[in-house]
Amino acid sequence: MRGTLAELGEFGLIERITQDLVTGPQVVLGPGDDAAVVSVDGGVVVSTDAMNENVHFRTDWVAGEDVGHRCIGRALADIEAMGATPTAVVIALSTPETTTIRWIERFTQGVMEECETAHVSLVGGDVSRAEMISVAVTAIGQTGGRAVITRSGAQIGDTVALKGRLGWAAAGLAVLSRGFRSPRAVVSAYQRPRISYGAGVEAGRHQATSMIDVSDGLIADLRHIATASGVLINIETNQLPLPEPLQTLGHATGKDPLELVLTGGEDHGFVATFPEGRCPRTWQPIGQVLALDGSDPGVLVDGKEWLKSPGWTHF
Amino acid sequence: MRGTLAELGEFGLIERITQDLVTGPQVVLGPGDDAAVVSVDGGVVVSTDAMNENVHFRTDWVAGEDVGHRCIGRALADIEAMGATPTAVVIALSTPETTTIRWIERFTQGVMEECETAHVSLVGGDVSRAEMISVAVTAIGQTGGRAVITRSGAQIGDTVALKGRLGWAAAGLAVLSRGFRSPRAVVSAYQRPRISYGAGVEAGRHQATSMIDVSDGLIADLRHIATASGVLINIETNQLPLPEPLQTLGHATGKDPLELVLTGGEDHGFVATFPEGRCPRTWQPIGQVLALDGSDPGVLVDGKEWLKSPGWTHF
Numbered sequence: 132m133r134g135t136l137a138e139l140g141e142f143g144l145i146e147r148i149t150q151d152l153v154t155g156p157q158v159v160l161g162p163g164d165d166a167a168v169v170s171v172d173g174g175v176v177v178s179t180d181a182m183n184e185n186v187h188f189r190t191d192w193v194a195g196e197d198v199g200h201r202c203i204g205r206a207l208a209d210i211e212a213m214g215a216t217p218t219a220v221v222i223a224l225s226t227p228e229t230t231t232i233r234w235i236e237r238f239t240q241g242v243m244e245e246c247e248t249a250h251v252s253l254v255g256g257d258v259s260r261a262e263m264i265s266v267a268v269t270a271i272g273q274t275g276g277r278a279v280i281t282r283s284g285a286q287i288g289d290t291v292a293l294k295g296r297l298g299w300a301a302a303g304l305a306v307l308s309r310g311f312r313s314p315r316a317v318v319s320a321y322q323r324p325r326i327s328y329g330a331g332v333e334a335g336r337h338q339a340t341s342m343i344d345v346s347d348g349l350i351a352d353l354r355h356i357a358t359a360s361g362v363l364i365n366i367e368t369n370q371l372p373l374p375e376p377l378q379t380l381g382h383a384t385g386k387d388p389l390e391l392v393l394t395g396g397e398d399h400g401f402v403a404t405f406p407e408g409r410c411p412r413t414w415q416p417i418g419q420v421l422a423l424d425g426s427d428p429g430v431l432v433d434g435k436e437w438l439k440s441p442g443w444t445h446f
Numbered sequence: 447m448r449g450t451l452a453e454l455g456e457f458g459l460i461e462r463i464t465q466d467l468v469t470g471p472q473v474v475l476g477p478g479d480d481a482a483v484v485s486v487d488g489g490v491v492v493s494t495d496a497m498n499e500n501v502h503f504r505t506d507w508v509a510g511e512d513v514g515h516r517c518i519g520r521a522l523a524d525i526e527a528m529g530a531t532p533t534a535v536v537i538a539l540s541t542p543e544t545t546t547i548r549w550i551e552r553f554t555q556g557v558m559e560e561c562e563t564a565h566v567s568l569v570g571g572d573v574s575r576a577e578m579i580s581v582a583v584t585a586i587g588q589t590g591g592r593a594v595i596t597r598s599g600a601q602i603g604d605t606v607a608l609k610g611r612l613g614w615a616a617a618g619l620a621v622l623s624r625g626f627r628s629p630r631a632v633v634s635a636y637q638r639p640r641i642s643y644g645a646g647v648e649a650g651r652h653q654a655t656s657m658i659d660v661s662d663g664l665i666a667d668l669r670h671i672a673t674a675s676g677v678l679i680n681i682e683t684n685q686l687p688l689p690e691p692l693q694t695l696g697h698a699t700g701k702d703p704l705e706l707v708l709t710g711g712e713d714h715g716f717v718a719t720f721p722e723g724r725c726p727r728t729w730q731p732i733g734q735v736l737a738l739d740g741s742d743p744g745v746l747v748d749g750k751e752w753l754k755s756p757g758w759t760h761f
Contacts, residue, residue: 159489163674164596165527165658166493168589174474175490177569178481179584181538183576212480223496223538223582254492257582261498267538267572267582269494274483281479343480359478 136235137228144258147232148239154252157218167254169219173274178209184264192307195234197322199241202266204326207249208344208399210272211331214280217272219254220246225261238266241323249328277335280403284340285360287422289404292414294330296320297349297371298388301395302380309384314376324399334403337411342403348394348442350430353402357428360404363421365431366393370417393432394442451550452543459573462547463554469567472533482569484534484586491587491594493524499579507622510549512637514556517581519641522564523659523714525587526646529595532587534569535561540576553581556638564643592650595718599655600675602737604719607729609645611635612664612686613703616710617695624699629691639714649718652726657718663709663757665745668717672743675719678736680746681708685732708747709757 136144145162154161159168182188182202193201203220210217222242226235246253251270302314303321312318334342341360345352349366357364371392381388403414410416421431430437451459460477469476474483497503497517508516518535525532537557541550561568566585617629618636627633649657656675660667664681672679686707696703718729725731736746745752 160594160596164594164598165524166491166530166585166587166594168489168491168528168594170489171486174483174485175586176481176483177534177536177584177586179536179538179570179582180572181540181574181576181580181582183540183574183580185577186540186575209480213483215481219492221492221494221584223494223584225496225498225501225580225582255494257495259496259498260501261496261578261580262500263577265496265498265540265576265580265582267494267496267540267580267584269492269536269538269582269584270481271490271492271586272481279475279479279481279483281475283479 134231135228136226136230139232141258144235147235152253154254158252158254162255169254169271171218171273173276176210176213176215176272176274177269178206179267179269180206181265181267193322195237196241198266199238200245200323202268203242203245204324205346205399206268206270207251208326210270212342212344212401214331214335214339214342215272215274216332217249217251217270219252219271221254221269222256223267224256224258225265227262228260230264280335280339280342282341282343282356283359285356285362285404285420286340287362287420288407289340289420290407290410290416291364291402291404291418291420292410292416293400293402294414295327295400296398297345297400298377298391298395300324300397301391302377305384305386306380314379316376317380320398324397326399327401330401333411337405337409339403339405342401345396345398345400345402347396350393350437351442353430354441357430361428363423363426363429363431364418365421365434366418368433394440396442449546450543451541451545454547456573459550462550467568469569473567473569477570484569486533486588488589488591491525491528491530491589492584493521494582494584495521495524496580496582508637510552511556513581514553515560515638517583518557518560519639520661520714521583521585522566523641525585526643527657527659527716529646529650529654529657530587530589531647532564532566532585534567534586536569536584537571538582539571539573540580542577543575545579595650595654595657597656597658597671598674600671600677600719600735601655602677602735603722604655604735605722605725605731606679606717606719606733606735607725607731608715608717609729610642610715611713612660612715613692613706613710615639615712616706617692620695620699620701629694631691632695635713639712641714642716645716648726652720652724654718654720657716660711660713660715660717662711665708665752666757668745669756672745676743678738678741678744678746679733680736680749681733683748709755711757
């Protein structure tokens with residue numbers, strides 16, 4: 132078919148993707164061989180993440196460019212959440228042969244732009260045929276010889292703090308699901324999350340004791356920290372930002388903006404715990420780490436249990 | 447549904463996969479956080495590879511266990527083909543919620559067994575929902591401070607040599623496509639390729655000038671070396687193994703066993719070029735690297751052009 136991958140072929144597609152590629156100084160060998168070679172400073176940090184058509188995105192809701200931005204951003208957020216610095220990515224792109232060359236070009240453009248923003252190199256990949264589009268991105272980072280920030284180090288008395296947005300992407304998805312395209316700000320937040328690159332190293336400099344990126348929802352992701360650290364975490368809702376577009380959406384749809392903030396994922400903001408007095412100024416304090424006092428590890432909202440769904444889960 | 451992923455849930459599935467996990471000494475931090483941390487010796491070698499249901503495998507032809515073995519083996523073969531040592535893998539598993547827990551258990555078992563054989567650690571992954579099964583494996587290896595073996599170093603006069611099998615997996619696929627299950631030897635070769643782990647380091651010790659793993663077909667993959675190195679490669683068919691099961695299949699189906707050997711992929715044997723007299727005894731010499739003499743880089747079979755399809759291509 133004209134204008135589709137069937138016309139371009141596997142190797143034509145690879146050439147199209149890699150033709151304008153610029154790689155950074157840490158790339159010893161870029162795309163084009165059986166594997167790439169990257170030099171890293173300290174330990175190698177690695178994370179992988181898939182995005183599947185009709186599950187993570189619909190091609191009529193999200194342009195190829197946005198899929199490119201989003202798949203890279205969410206993979207790099209996992210490296211940042213370890214307090215590490217992302218260095219390189221590889222992409223396994225599976226797609227039907229009916230996908231248009233135009234879509235692939237826009238996807239590639241999004242990938243390249245996000246890599247540029249993050250100062251990260253695309254070093255390799257794989258393209259293959261599938262019945263639906265699936266994009267699996269693996270990100271590689273470096274510790275720089277510093278200890279990584281895990282989920283298990285939160286200490287009683289620590290301040291829980293946020294960097295980035297909460298609820299925007301969920302609001303955008305709610306809008307699109309209802310067949311609307313505005314408020315534009317939340318729709319574009321869903322289509323293309325903004326990752327706070329450098330947040331990992333910043334948190335490390337301020338002795339963060341634990342850190343995670345909010346991909347499934349604030350409560351759901353803080354629960355991972357609470358469980359791994361064996362603590363209670365209390366979120367103070369009066370500290371949470373309730374931005375205007377979320378309130379607008381709330382009025383229009385009857386959705387509780389606070390619930391979007393507490394349970395909406397996919398903005399890939401960061402939450403971390405800092406020893407008292409060490410929370411960076413650019414982070415928003417949103418709660419405290421408390422002792423268990425006989426209860427199970429978990430997350431409280433204003434001192435109470437959250438009884439609704441805490442966030443997104445597959446299956 | 448009982449016995450399916452819908453019952454197990456996302457985190458139940460992750461626990462099922464990681465519960466018996468043993469990781470090697472190079473794993474600083476294993477699965478369970480936003481990313482894993484691995485220590486490597488020298489440069490980081492990285493490659494990614496997807497396997498998609500109904501394209502790379504059919505669940506009625508290949509058991510979950512075999513998919514597990516195969517997805518790890520083919521990813522690690524790319525690291526070996528750089529002359530490097532595989533260290534760790536991450537897996538992005540996308541699957542419908544109707545997939546049975548039994549299939550996942552068998553898949554996981556295959557993954558673990560292949561990792562054990564290769565002395566490699568599974569350090570992380572991602573599970574998500576999709577309309578078809580898709581498994582994207584990223585392999586990480588280390589150079590150990592040695593130069594990697596690329597596709598571009600083949601020199602005129604080098605010996606072309608093979609380690610591993612050719613045509614077996616293609617024969618197995620031909621058998622299954624016709625609705626048969628024997629000869630059993632070729633069917634199981636297709637279901638579960640045997641990777642010659644250590645071949646990369648061995649080739650490096652013998653000053654291999656170029657190397658690739660045969661995933662698409664001998665001619666197709668040697669063409670990559672010929673093009674990258676700017677040489678002609680001549681395959682001598684009287685040097686190629688024509689094993690008995692391939693001859694049996696040839697008699698039964700009218701398929702030319704030599705064509706299976708020259709163009710069949712997915713056995714993941716290795717081909718490399720060695721300076722004269724440096725070919726290891728455990729490798730089979732199968733041809734020579736020749737000067738271009740005015741022609742374009744490419745592959746000859748007994749001095750003649752190969753006019754049929756050289757091997758597998760997506761799209």
